[in-house]
Amino acid sequence: METRELRYFVAVAEELHFGRAAQRLGIAQPPLSRAIHQLERRLGASLLERTSRTVTLTEAGSVLLQEARAALDAVEAAERRTRRAALAATGRPGVVLATKAGASSELVAKLLDAYAAEPDAVTVDLLLCGIGEQERLLRDGRADVALLHLPFDSASGFDTEELRAEGQVVVLPAGHPLTGRTQVRMAEVTELPDLPLPRWPGPDGAYPEGPGPRARDHAQLLQLIALGRACWIAPESCRAQLSEDLAAVPVLDAPMVTTVIAWPPQSRSRAVAGLVRAATRH
Amino acid sequence: METRELRYFVAVAEELHFGRAAQRLGIAQPPLSRAIHQLERRLGASLLERTSRTVTLTEAGSVLLQEARAALDAVEAAERRTRRAALAATGRPGVVLATKAGASSELVAKLLDAYAAEPDAVTVDLLLCGIGEQERLLRDGRADVALLHLPFDSASGFDTEELRAEGQVVVLPAGHPLTGRTQVRMAEVTELPDLPLPRWPGPDGAYPEGPGPRARDHAQLLQLIALGRACWIAPESCRAQLSEDLAAVPVLDAPMVTTVIAWPPQSRSRAVAGLVRAATRH
DNA sequence: GGGCAGCGATACCTGGCGGGTATCGATCCC
DNA sequence: GGGATCGATACCCGCCAGGTATCGCTGCCC
Known part of the structure; x- marks a missing residue:
């Protein structure tokens, strides 16, 4: 298998659409179709289930998707590390x-x-x-x-x-009732209706479903807490970075x-x- | 980078000889030379130092050798696991x-x-x-x-x-003086001049230098011990497989x-x- | 329900590149 | 110094990756 074929397959498997995948790869759709067919023939496995309206992954296809990503990362790593080694030798x-x-x-x-x-x-x-x-x-x-x-x-x-x-602490707006406590339990924190845990975008950039406000980065998050719209559970060492309008209380049973x-x-x-x-x- | 290029490079890097590498790959030498040149040009790095008599790896080359092996393994794994997944789905x-x-x-x-x-x-x-x-x-x-x-x-x-x-035990021929002991120390075992530790072939098939007799597999090893030509340090659980003409004594300070x-x-x-x-x- | 739009497959052509043979040039060794 | 060895170069060929045009199928919508 050549990395080109793996790249092609990953594109199609991610887009689930030959046209868009071809566009993303910068080639036309027909050669892409043919390449995937060849790949399937050589592997002796059907990778994609296509009707003329929809494309889905087979069991073998999703195995290959995962393995191909890992393999492509390894190839990319080889290329990058070699370049860096060459650079290190001279510069x-x-x-x-x-x-x-x-x-x-x-x-x-x-x-x-x-x-x-x-x-x-x-x-x-x-x-x-x-x-x-x-x-x-x-x-x-x-x-x-x-x-x-x-x-x-x-x-x-x-x-x-x-x-x-x-350990971990819960970060709260200064002056919140819990602030007076020397320690709290997870249950007390997760059940604060007025201070839900914020939502982070996942690796795909989408926010999970839930009640919490959305935060895109650290600064937004701290801002939300200071405004009394959220609380947050974080490692103890984050205390050093908290401003005056925030307080932290150790959470006894949070995971280390x-x-x-x-x-x-x-x-x-x-x-x-x-x-x-x-x-x-x- | 294509896996073909990686395979070519690994062959040359392992053989350190374009002719033999080409033979191993089943192609002629000139296209191999050209492929390696192209790879070097694209990476912007010199991978091999060649005089007309000898080929050696550069720093970048040995980085690529290691990374390329890992990448090729990953690609091979992708192929095999996909095949197996397809087989599992039907058969x-x-x-x-x-x-x-x-x-x-x-x-x-x-x-x-x-x-x-x-x-x-x-x-x-x-x-x-x-x-x-x-x-x-x-x-x-x-x-x-x-x-x-x-x-x-x-x-x-x-x-x-x-x-x-x-823990580990030392395996000895039955009747050896140490056999009477309830436990021994590493130093006592490694300094037995009449019973050296045997040598195993490394991953490349070559035996390391040393005084011990050579053993190619388990059976040969046990035979050597029974014949009073070697001793061996092995995990405790191997005792179950020892025949009557062998004895085992726990080694107190052997690594777990x-x-x-x-x-x-x-x-x-x-x-x-x-x-x-x-x-x-x- | 028929026409249309969207999508993957097929047919066919072209150019570039991977691979082959012949040969050169350098280096080591006897 | 001449031959042997080995990598590089020159040149040619055939295959296959990629492009364009088009087909066939399937939802969808008026």
Whole structure:
């Protein structure tokens, strides 16, 4: 199988429409139809169920969709990492660290300082990203190493080293009745009718159904809380970033949040190894 | 990048010889030279250092070699898993479990029994393999799930669940002086001049340098021990498979051996999930 | 219910590129 | 210094990816 065929199939499987998929790929529809047919013939499997009005994935098709995405990420990673290696050999070497926008900057700062003290430290480029984006970046080679927050992110498929475990707090508008408490339980928070948890756009950009207001980023979220329209459950370390019109109360039975440093399996990069060493040495 | 280019590059990088690589690929040498040149031009990186007598990998080249192998495995896995999914939809569904030849059969038997009791259990095909082979099988889709033994195998890049941890024993010919002991230390074993540890062929088929006799498989190894030409350090559970002319003594300070069940990250196979459930329910 | 619009499949053509043979040029070795 | 070895170059050919035109089917709507 050639990556071209995989790219073609992914486009059709995602669009479920040959015309749009062809447009997205920058080719005409007939060659696309033919390519998919060839792919099906060679695999000896029907991937798509097409009536002349609608296209759906078969069981084998959805397996291939998932596997093809992973394979294409691996190919892209190969290309990017090779380019970066060539660049590092001639020009300035560097390593890309992916971290969540709005996550604790204190931990990152410490890590960067510790790494900078290493004898063979190279430039660290920070890549701030949205929720769940880091795994993709690590997989397709745009990042070399990432800070993940379990259980929000998934470290599945990466090598990891645990850096910190912390409890969570509920962030409330200053002056809210719960603010006086030294601790609360999850049930008390989720059942606040006046302060629902806000909704985040998923990986596809759509908001889940629900009562909460919508927030697109961190700043909007904090604004919503300050305005008394929402509350939020977040790792303890976010307290450092709260302004005066917000308050935080520990949530006793919220799941622990573990910060880990993650890197692609079998990474032989000296820079990644150095960062991990610096991070774990604390 | 197309997988064809990656395959070509891997062949040249492994052979370090355009002629042999071309032969291995079943094409002539000139098109191979040209393909590698094109790849280098498109990546904007020099991958191979060639004099007219010798070919060596550049820094970028060895990065690409590693990444390309992973990417090609992913592509192969996509192809195989799709084929299997199509087969499962029409014919008999099944799941492939990779396990070490010569490993504890008791644990495997228990696992298979427990899984067979699951409501939607499918056929489990066993794939017995040599040391370190399982990771490859899991990565390129020939296996769906595997039993690994840490720290001998590496579970890096897979999702795992721990099944058992055990100590190790030294296997000796019956009647050897140490046989009378209830336990020994590593130092006592490694410094037996008359009973060296045997050498295993590495992944490339070559034997490492050293004093020990060579063994190609399990049976040869046990034979060597029975003949008083070697001793061996192995997980406790191997005792069940020892014949009468062999004896085992616990090694106090040998590293613990952990048996884990491992599967490719984000596997959505119901069968794999069922096997893992059966394994962890113990 | 018939006409129309939308969509995938088919037919057919063209150009580029992957692959082959012949040969060159450099380097090492006897 | 001459031959052997090996990668690069030159040149040619055939196949296949991609384009255009068109068909056939199926909802949908007046």
